[in-house]
Amino acid sequence: MNYEFDFGAVLAFWPLFAEGAWVTLRLTFFATIIGFLFGTLCAIARTSGPTWLQRIVAGYVEAIRNTPLLIQSYFLIFGMASIGLRLPILVGATIALVVNIGAYTTEIMRAGIDSIQPGQLEAAECLGLSRTQVYLHVVLRPAMERVYPSLASQYVLLMLASSILSSVGVEELFGISNRVQSDTFRNFEVFVVLGIVYLALSMLLRAAFWLLNLALFTRRRKLGTPI
């Protein structure tokens, strides 16, 4: 092996990497927030909506979960462009990610909602809570507490998957790799640096979710005890 590594040439592009990482983080942030709200609404519709709505949501979840994100983003972004709907690329990318992550959130939150015992709902009714109050305090919060680890890892995976959107022209962290490669001809080094930055980003994200967990679920309980 007589290859000489040259990280200097690649690292000289660090402002570009930082910019790309920032775009990736922003994209992930918005997709996570909107996707969570959308998925939670879908999960509520899936568990207690009218039958036709339940069917639609189930179809949406199956369609998204059984097709790749790449095809979904091609379909949405090129499709929207072809009917004359020209959104800024970051908006289009966020929409594609929300549509994708919404389906996974629906499925995870549904599992959480299903795990709430009927007795809890009856108790809440007896206390005279309104429907909204029941949903917010008795159903959604404990449900989310229970599925929080799955949600968090799904959103870390979302951040990693956002790299796919480079193929529709988003200049996020992975999207800048082409530019750096063609400027430096140091393909392998570029990917090594990208890998390190992505690892750092996913550690950062995991830490953020861990802190959020501490802040959101202040009630301390032993693992395995029913909520």
Next chain:
Amino acid sequence: MNMQYIGSLLQGLWGTVLLSLLTFLFGGLFGLVIALARISPLRVVACVTQAYIQFMQGLPLLVLMGLCFYGPSLLGMQSVNPLFAATLAMTFYAGAYLGEIWRGCLEAVPKSQWEAAECLGLSRAQRMRMVVLPQGLRLATPPTVGFMVQIVKNTSVASLVVGYTELSYNAKVLNNTTFQPFLYFGLAGLLYFAVCYPLSRQARKLERKLNVSRR
């Protein structure tokens, strides 16, 4: 839209299926090694394996594809076959995830089974092969079938860095020539769905069948 375009999509589907099968084969073998190493009594082996899994789960598949595509040329390989590079990357990727899934299944086999096997005087290899693996395998079937869906979906990125021709690549080529994104990406989506949906259904069915507590 004509027969030639449909043929191109089907050809792409074959590329997808081929890469998925290779990934499942090699990734499965590698995953078994990872799972066994992860529960190894040697602390060093277990720790290194865990670090590997953590590493893989924090990396996008696309970066892995790039490393596997450009990495071999550092070792003096002149040109890297796209299928080879894609399979290599997918094997590393699937090995880590399958390893973690299977570790969970092996650890879910009741401890008393291990102890009973030990009392019978079986060696560790024998305990593994005759007592733990067969029971773990039963538990592992539904999540493994479920993960195959992930494999099929993730092969779609093999065209981006490595340049392997599969379904999403052919669909993109068709879109570039015809400018009918809804039609061709819709058809490609349907083909992916046709492969993945039966697997998802099967995974769910197996899960229900093996879920003793709900029976």
